[in-house]
Amino acid sequence: MDELVVARAELARLQDCERELLEELGRLRAAVRVQKGKIDDLFKQQRLPAPITRLPLTVLSDIIHRVILDTRPESDAHRCTKRQLASVSRRWRDAILGFPDLWTTIAIDPSWSISLVMAHVERSGGCPLDIIISNWSSLSDSFNDLIGVAVTCGYRWRSLVIQQIGGKPGVQQLVKSIWKMRFPCLERVKILGVQTSDNPPFLTPRYAPSLKNLTLCDQDKIDELQVNPNLKAGHFHWSGRGIGSRPLSSLLSCQQLRKLVLSGSTGLRDQWPEPRSIYLPALASLTLNLADPYPALAAIVAPNLSYLSCSRARSWAPVFKDFPDVFTNVRRLHFSDGKDSNVPIESTEADVRAVCAACPGVHHVELPAGDILAFFNQKTPADRWLSLEHLTLKGLRVGAIPHDLIHWLDERNFRGQSPLRVTLSDFRVPENTPDGPWLTTLCESLRGRCLFELEDFPLKINVKAHTSSQGDVLESRGSYDPLSIFVNEGLE
Secondary structure, rough: HHHHHHHHHHHHHHHHHHHHHHHHHHHHHHHHHHHHHHHHHHHHHHHOOOHHHHHOOHHHHHHHHHHHHEEEEEEHHHHHHHHHHHHHHHHHHHHHHOHHOOOOOEEOOOOOOOOHHHHHHHHHHOOOOOEEEEEOOOOOHHHHHHHHHHOOOOEEEEEEEEOOOOOOHHHHHHHHOOOOOOOOOOEEEEEEEOOOOOOOHHHOOOOOOOOOOEEEEEOOOOOHHHOOOOOOOOEEEOOOOOOOOOOOOHHOOOOOOEEEEEEEEOOHHHOOOOOOOEEOOOOOEEEEOOOHHHHOOOOOOOEOOOOOEEEEEOHHHHHHHHOOOOOOOOOEEEEEEEOOOOOOOOOOOHHHEEEEEEOOOOOOOEEEEHHHHHOOOOOOOHHHOOOOEEEEEEOEEEOOOHHHHHHHHHHHHOOOOOEEEEEEEEEEEEEEEEEHHHHHHHHHHHOOOOEEEEEOOOOOEEEEEEEEOOEEEEEEOOOOEEOOOOOOOOOO
């Protein structure tokens, strides 16, 4: 019995110790929780906010502005994107609402409400406005309401874009709603695909005295337009029936014109002005995407022209043979095959001779890859380009090695001329292109011969994998995707 009493006493003592230990453990756990809470509080007090929350409002607004500018279409960017970004936080909302430049683009579009247009007019403050009129097929009360609000601040219009598919009923009435309005600050106008019976008066110097940049595409009677003499840049596209009887005649007064783009049909040569009759002393850039660029080249006199771009539907010799040493100040020359040319046109020695004689002082030449053989061989007239620094070749076929160019580069280096910068871009990828180390071979072929660059090079990825059951090798060939890579090979 004495042993039983002793055992029970020992059990009671152990249970008391257990209870005391559990109570101590509970106190320790509670103390741990309290200490963790203190640490969290101290960390929250000392923790810095996220970097984007530390940006000044002006910087944050500028970032949001760039995001909106990169969103297409623009009407959705200013109608939807701003609302989505403003819902991120109160700070973002304040940055958007308090930044007038985010409210300067107004779309006269069926998806916009009159309240949205009014909000943009109000929140833009006194900033210049950019107006976009698009997606209207006919005149409507909704259009009248929207344009009515926008024209109340017509004195602030900085740019105007009218884009519409021509031929829909009521399109002319849409344009005529602003036909004779005066826009004293209007600097840029772009009218795309709108057919009108006569030229808009609001583009004339009387109604738009500040107009400096004008784009008219598929617009009838461009030749009769009274262009602002202060125009700095113009882009005119003629449809098959819209060339008019006096193309380029409207540019006679544009003595400050610096950039000119002409595209579309050419019409008959006898419709164009007499050779050397359009004098443009300030013209520095001329782009001719015409079926026949000869009439425009013959008519325009541009002593300060430094950039010339032409597309062709035939050989270059008939285009340039009458202009030896005419474009002596051209430093950058860009040639391309016409959009309607399904089969690349290969140049001849006569083409190269005519081009080199007309533009003897070029520094940068851009050519279709099909012209390599004609322009760069052992006896090419291209050697007359003593100031050539940069050569861009577009449309090289994947798998091809430009041996003629390589030999010409060797001859050039042998003569002790400075290293030429060579850029290959816009590669053609034929069907069933075989696999192989073509890129490696191309780089090795040009190594030490030039400063070599690749732009938008198509990469093909082959992936091999083993199945878990049979151990068979499965090969997956990915499609060619244009990825931009850059290779710069210096002379060794």
